[in-house]
Amino acid sequence: ELKVEQNPLFLSMQEGKNYTIYCNYSTTSDRLYWYRQDPGKSLESLFVLLSNGAVKQEGRLMASLDTKARLSTLHITAAVHDLSATYFCAVLSNFGNEKLTFGTGTRLTIIP
């Protein structure tokens, strides 16, 4: 069974700082997704990573995928308050079904 682990689960950081959220998964996959969820709202797609070495950037967020290490990172550069949210990674196994398995999420709080 595919397991997806994120760390940290909670993160408080000051504005202007850099930090990285990690997503590890347990079986072969080359399809990984990052989502953002604001309190009381739906999940919003951020990135879709479809191959080893894929890197995508939007604004202060950059996501990368290392399929050999079974690891994805979401890097935050010069954090601003608007980035406070819960971030989820989700992984699709290479083996057959269409089940997208989510991590537990990282609740990010940016402190002014």
Added chain:
Amino acid sequence: ETGVTQTPRHLVMGMTNKKSLKCEQHLGHNAMYWYKQSAKKPLELMFVYNFKEQTENNSVPSRFSPECPNSSHLFLHLHTLQPEDSALYLCASSQDPPGSGEKLFFGSGTQLSVL
């Protein structure tokens, strides 16, 4: 607004009630999903429909019964639920199933409380 609308936003029901959750997508997508989001647990996939056909049932108890009358509408019928079923139920859609690299568009969810 993601183009995926869920109703109701909040629902409180007793264990003997029967209720239904509704999801509608205005994106012309072919695949629709039900997810359960419980506190301190990862999102759990419940059901997947592709072109109105159920392609995934993730060992969900029979007290949850999905219905997909067409590609734009998805229902989750609830009966004799348990308090541990209290959670946020999220509907999502995508053009094609995620195996093709499609991202999911989520609704705002129905916050369900079972008393």
